[in-house]
Amino acid sequence: MPEKIIIFDTTLRDGEQAPGASLTSQQKLEIAFQLEKLGVDVIEAGFPIASPDDSRAVSMVAKNIKNSVICGLARCLKQDIDAAHAALKNAKHPRIHLFLATSKIHLQYKFKKAEDEILEIAKYATKMARKLCADIEFSPEDATRSERDFLFRVIEAVINEGARTINIPDTTGYSYPQEAFSLITDIRNNVPNIHKAVIATHCHDDLGMAVANSLSAVLAGARQVHCTINGIGERAGNAALEEIVMAIKTRKDAFNGLFTQINTKELFRTSRLVSNLTDFIVPWNKAIVGKNAFRHESGIHQDAVLKKRITYEIMDPKDVGIAESQLVLGKHSGRHAFKDRLKTLGFHLSDEQLEKAFIRFKEVADKKKDIFDDDLRTIVQDEISVIKPIWQLSSFEVNSGTKVKPQATVCLLKKGKDCCGTSSGDGPVDACFKAIDKVTAYKARLEDFRLEAVTSGKDALGQVSLKLRIKDKIIGGRGSSTDIIEAAIRAYLDAVNKLESK
Numbered sequence: 001m002p003e004k005i006i007i008f009d010t011t012l013r014d015g016e017q018a019p020g021a022s023l024t025s026q027q028k029l030e031i032a033f034q035l036e037k038l039g040v041d042v043i044e045a046g047f048p049i050a051s052p053d054d055s056r057a058v059s060m061v062a063k064n065i066k067n068s069v070i071c072g073l074a075r076c077l078k079q080d081i082d083a084a085h086a087a088l089k090n091a092k093h094p095r096i097h098l099f100l101a102t103s104k105i106h107l108q109y110k111f112k113k114a115e116d117e118i119l120e121i122a123k124y125a126t127k128m129a130r131k132l133c134a135d136i137e138f139s140p141e142d143a144t145r146s147e148r149d150f151l152f153r154v155i156e157a158v159i160n161e162g163a164r165t166i167n168i169p170d171t172t173g174y175s176y177p178q179e180a181f182s183l184i185t186d187i188r189n190n191v192p193n194i195h196k197a198v199i200a201t202h203c204h205d206d207l208g209m210a211v212a213n214s215l216s217a218v219l220a221g222a223r224q225v226h227c228t229i230n231g232i233g234e235r236a237g238n239a240a241l242e243e244i245v246m247a248i249k250t251r252k253d254a255f256n257g258l259f260t261q262i263n264t265k266e267l268f269r270t271s272r273l274v275s276n277l278t279d280f281i282v283p284w285n286k287a288i289v290g291k292n293a294f295r296h297e298s299g300i301h302q303d304a305v306l307k308k309r310i311t312y313e314i315m316d317p318k319d320v321g322i323a324e325s326q327l328v329l330g331k332h333s334g335r336h337a338f339k340d341r342l343k344t345l346g347f348h349l350s351d352e353q354l355e356k357a358f359i360r361f362k363e364v365a366d367k368k369k370d371i372f373d374d375d376l377r378t379i380v381q382d383e384i385s386v387i388k389p390i391w392q393l394s395s396f397e398v399n400s401g402t403k404v405k406p407q408a409t410v411c412l413l414k415k416g417k418d419c420c421g422t423s424s425g426d427g428p429v430d431a432c433f434k435a436i437d438k439v440t441a442y443k444a445r446l447e448d449f450r451l452e453a454v455t456s457g458k459d460a461l462g463q464v465s466l467k468l469r470i471k472d473k474i475i476g477g478r479g480s481s482t483d484i485i486e487a488a489i490r491a492y493l494d495a496v497n498k499l500e501s502k
């Protein structure tokens with residue numbers, strides 16, 4: 001019988017650990033709704049002990065998501081387990097995910113503990129967590145660099161204490177496909193009680209092999225895959241969910257008919273939502289969800305695809321939810337049509353958010369004749385990115401040209417009061433950012449700045465994504481407008497507001 005591969009999505013936990021990818025609890029909930037719609041089996045919603053924000057996000061997701069298992073991460077410590085248990089209180093299907101490193105390097109330098117001590121901690125924590133929650137997953141962190149015999153002992157012991165999923169993390173992205181295969185095979189052959197647990201794989205992309213390693217682990221018998229949307233995650237990221245799912249679907253022949261329950265038509269939408277909310281742009285050539293993934297440039301290819309699509313396409317773009325951006329609304333469209341379209345696009349907005357988004361839509365529609373689905377997504381995601389912005393753009397004025405030193409005045413609203421700052425700069429955008437710094441009194445350093453057109457046409461919405469370093473933190477911001485300087489100001493304020501709302 002073909003077996004199902006359980007998709008464990010960790011976008012909200014490991015994905016959010018990507019430097020500069022921080023999400024508010026409201027944004028996490030928005031992503032969780034979409035993950036549920038996508039059909040993921042398990043959502044790792046956060047690491048509750050890490051911060052009150054993380055704990056709140058896990059609670060919100062646990063309360064609102066009913067179909068997927070909701071998982072909270074915990075170290076093998078009582079306070080972590082209690083925090084995870086508390087945050088998962090309202091989950092219909094809660095899971096506690098314990099982790100403890102088993103490699104010599106971690107034992108020696110991180111813990112300064114002997115193997116037997118680690119074994120005892122793992123057993124004790126699993127037993128404690130199992131009393132609070134029926135569904136326990138255990139990860140021997142840095143498993144791929146651990147001594148095999150010790151790894152087998154730990155796995156056997158935690159299964160005896162009640163763990164029912166054993167995850168094998170390639171924490172540092174050190175492994176390669178043949179090794180990933182042999183490690184899972186060895187675990188299956190050497191851990192006597194392994195049949196009582198599902199084996200999972202969790203691969204990082206430091207050497208660019210996270211997806212290949214995950215798929216090798218599946219071929220060796222892993223039946224759960226940890227992954228993230230767009231492959232975001234700590235350092236170089238995690239295995240990309242969309243790539244794992246489409247590889248298993250497209251190459252059923254190679255994967256012995258294994259399947260996932262992912263509704264692949266939701267992949268593109270989920271990718272864009274995560275990209276917009278985390279301010280991580282999807283590269284044009286990204287497999288499955290990149291702009292170019294289904295575009296054909298050469299005449300020979302275009303001609304052949306028109307004759308028969310499968311000449312140069314191994315997947316149907318419709319299967320991943322890529323359709324031409326549709327012309328949907330214009331400046332005469334009303335609230336009803338706006339609300340309706342957002343619902344179709346999968347947004348869950350409160351009345352207050354809807355009203356804010358509608359006002360913004362009208363402003364944009366006044367300047368841009370045709371509003372496409374991608375424009376709508378951008379407008380709405382701008383509005384829901386920060387719930388109550390502390391600083392809002394009131395007005396700005398820029399003087400720039402080839403023969404003048406660029407100068408900008410930016411006025412911001414804070415608690416109903418207008419505060420203005422004026423500055424010169426290397427260019428109009430730099431002058432605006434410096435003017436904002438004068439008002440907010442933050443010393444922000446611009447680490448990254450990208451400008452993209454959301455749709456085509458000279459009146460297209462420009463979208464700016466940037467990363468600021470403020471007080472040792474990297475914060476992302478995103479803003480859009482038909483005026484690219486305004487888009488840059490909005491993105492800058494988005495980042496500053498995120499920092500303040502934390």
Ligand code: KIV
Nearest residue numbers: 099139141142169171
């Ligand atoms: O990479 C890793 O080892 C992890 C664990 C917490 C599973 O993310």
Ligand code: ZN
Nearest residue numbers: 014171202234
């Ligand atoms: Zn990880």
